[in-house]
Amino acid sequence: MSIKLENVAVAVRDLEATIAFFTDLGLSVLGRDTVSGEWADTAVGLDGNHAKIAMLHTPDGNGRIELFEYLHPDAIETEPTQPHEIGMHRVAFSVDDLDEALAVAARHGCQPLRGVATYGDVYRLTYLRGPSGILVMLAEELQKG
Template identity: 80%
Template sequence: MPIHLENVGIAVRDLEEAIAFFTDLGLTVVGRDTVSGDWTDTAVGLDGNHARIAMLQTPDGNGRLELFEYIHPDAIETSPTLPNEIGMHRVAFSVDDIDEALRIAARHGCRPLRGVGTYGDSYKLSYLRGPSGILVMLAEDLTKS
């Protein structure tokens, strides 16, 4: 059976804030909607599911994020995921210039957890907290320079 990754879904506290962050990094909004009703209750497994959603796409067209902000039921705040916790971990992006990507993230109040590390002669990498505490990894491929 063929399988294809459709998107990664992320619940956010503030949809507009998250859209601004990811579009500044280079993603494009390809759709927006407000969803509710029996079909969403069934598909998501949550009674009274009502959310505002936005689908964002990477410039190469291969990666998509679905961001959603719950209208009902109320969103449940949790502690931000730590890099060593089991479960949904992070979303990662390749960037041409990690320093520029970090400057863009900083305009949104998002800074590296510790700094930028270099993996051999291959990658410069950094984890940061994006909007709603989302862990975001940025990676610059040094072999393309």
């Protein structure tokens, strides 16, 4: 049996604001749709499932994130997860210029949780809180080959 990661999906409060954040970081919108109907109810396990969705991908085409803004049932606001909580942890991206990526994030009101760290001589990296409280890790490789 073979297996391949297709995408990571995240429910968001504001689809347009979240798309703007990720496209400003360099992702591209691959497609958009509105999903509902019996097939969506069955697949997701929610009666009356109705959502606006967008699929974004990284420039290399390998990484995908699917964003959902629920129209029905009503989205449930929760406290944003903390890095040490069990469950969905974060979305991580490699960037070629961490300072530039942080400037883009700042334009969306997003700042590092604590600061920028250096992991050995491998990465400069940070976690920040993106739209809808999404934890996003940005990492710049230090020894670019």
